[in-house]
Amino acid sequence: MSKDMSLDADGVAHGTGGIYNRSRSYRDLRERGSRKKDEDGEGDDDDSDEEEEDEEEEESEEEEEETPAAGKAPPEELTRAERRELKKKQAAAKQKAGEEDEDEDLINPNHVEKKLNISDLGAPRELSRREREEKEKKDAKDRYWKLHVAGKTQEAKVDLARLAKIRAEREEAQAKRKAEAEAKTAEIEAKRKVQLSKRG
DSSP states (O other): OOTTEEEOTTSOEEEOSHHHHHHHHHHHHHHHHHHHHHHHTOTTOHHHHHHHHHHHHHHHHHHHHHSOOTTOOOOOOOOHHHHHHHHHHHHHHHHHHHHHHSOGGGSOTTOOSSOOOHHHHTSOOOOOHHHHHHHHHHHHHHHHHHHHHHTOSHHHHHHHHHHHHHHHHHHHHHHHHHHHHHHHHHHHHHHHHHHHHHHO
16 A cells, blocks of 8 residues: 555545545545535436526516516416527527627637528639639630630731731742643653654
8 A cells, every 4th residue: 555545444545645635625525515415305316406497597587577567567478488489589689789799809700600501602602812813814815815716816917917928928839839840741741742753
């Protein structure tokens, strides 16, 4: 056995050092509380405490409702469900009033006031600056490309003029080659005729 431990009358080991004293004092408090509950006749049932408190609150509310204010007619008897709803509404009203009075420094900027539903995810949202600029840039590029294909931009006009010039040069070169080929064939025919006439 440790030197910080000692046996009590029941044969249970208890510590005499710092940490053991804390646990013992906590245990003593717990035992005293359970004894007190036993004496009151409540036992270990914690739910009964809550139920009794709720009943006491409801009774006090009923008494407050039963005492009519000056100039007001006595309120109608409310069912338990109606009283609960009334209580919830009053609590919500108090909370709203409390929120208005809050200091701006104490308000959480990350607090979400409106909860998102799944249907809200498909709804169009506002684009960020970067996304908006990228979209505008893409749209401008598409517009320019459509105009370019139609031949309405300055660059397209220059390209078309250059292509027309190249086509004209190619046609001239093809006509020249054709003329040269015809001249060659005519020359070959002339040589052949000369050779046939020499033989014959």
